[in-house]
Every structure is written in structure tokens, then in C-alpha cells.
Amino acid sequence: MTGKRTLAAFIAAGAMLAPAAILADAGHGVDIGNPGDPKQVARTIEIVSGDDFRYRPSQIAVKRGETVRLVVKNPGRIDHELVLGSMDDLKAHAQMMRKHPGMEHDAPNQAMVRPGEARAIVWQFTRAGTVGFACTIPGHLEAGMVGEVQVRTR
Numbered sequence: 400m401t402g403k404r405t406l407a408a409f410i411a412a413g414a415m416l417a418p419a420a421i422l423a424d425a426g427h428g429v430d431i432g433n434p435g436d437p438k439q440v441a442r443t444i445e446i447v448s449g450d451d452f453r454y455r456p457s458q459i460a461v462k463r464g465e466t467v468r469l470v471v472k473n474p475g476r477i478d479h480e481l482v483l484g485s486m487d488d489l490k491a492h493a494q495m496m497r498k499h500p501g502m503e504h505d506a507p508n509q510a511m512v513r514p515g516e517a518r519a520i521v522w523q524f525t526r527a528g529t530v531g532f533a534c535t536i537p538g539h540l541e542a543g544m545v546g547e548v549q550v551r552t553r
């Protein structure tokens with residue numbers, strides 16, 4: 400299980416590794432795509448993060464190979480984020496965040512949005528299937544703050 404392996408690697412390494420290096424590993428076991436070239440963006444999709452621990456929309460569809468700009472907006476009063484990854488890796492990430500609350504991190508597959516902010520992820524989805532996304536701030540994923548990108552071949 401990739402999620403378990405990621406978590407185990409983190410525990411083995413302790414907090415010595417730069418968080419970005421660990422988090423950049425999210426999605427390694429499952430091919431979720433790769434950071435996109437902003438010049439290749441075909442579409443912009445807005446996703447609103449709600450203080451009710453829901454994304455709107457929580458289900459989006461893209462074409463395989465498509466590069467999209469996901470703009471994550473936070474109109475609420477508490478911090479949120481959106482991390483792209485396999486569900487296993489997202490759950491492992493959330494578990495790590497519970498152990499290390501307040502950990503600052505940044506990687507191309509995630510956007511942290513404070514109240515009133517909007518931030519973009521430019522991503523190319525290269526494999527048909529499902530890519531998950533979640534808010535890994537402690538308690539949020541567990542409350543249902545998850546969504547899915549359906550990557551279609553046509």
C-alpha cells in the first residue's frame with residue numbers, strides 16, 4: 400500500500416526531512432499526473448472550499464492528457480487546502496498532519512487557502528481513472544472534505 404509506505408517512510412525519517420520533500424512524494428504509487436505547464440492550460444475549474452467541510456463541486460471530470468487550472472477559493476472563516484492524490488496517500492497525509500499540526504508545506508499538487516484567499520494548482524491528468532482530492536487539515540478529511548477528478552479517455 401503506497402499510503403502506508405509513505406507514512407512509514409515519514410515516521411522512519413522523523414521530522415528531519417523537509418516537509419516539501421515528503422509531500423512531493425504524495426501520489427507516487429498511483430500515477431495522478433504531473434504539474435502542468437501554465438501555457439498548456441485548456442480550462443479553469445473553480446472549486447470552493449466550504450466551512451461545512453465540503454468542496455463545491457466535489458466531482459469534476461477532465462480528459463486524459465488535459466492540463467487544467469484548479470482555482471481553489473475559500474470564502475469562509477477557517478483555513479482549508481486542496482491536495483491531489485490517491486485516496487490512500489491523502490489519508491496517510493492527513494494522518495501525518497494530525498501528528499504534526501501547523502506544519503507548513505507547499506508542493507505543486509496542493510494549495511493552502513486561508514479565509515478570503517484563492518490559489519491555483521496547474522495540473523496535467525495523464526492516466527484515465529480517478530484522482531482524489533482532500534483537505535488534510537486535521538479533522539477536515541475525516542469530516543468528509545474530499546472529492547474526485549474523473550479522468551476520461553473521451
Ligand SMILES: [Cu+2]
Nearest residue numbers: 479480534539
Ligand atoms: Cu478544510
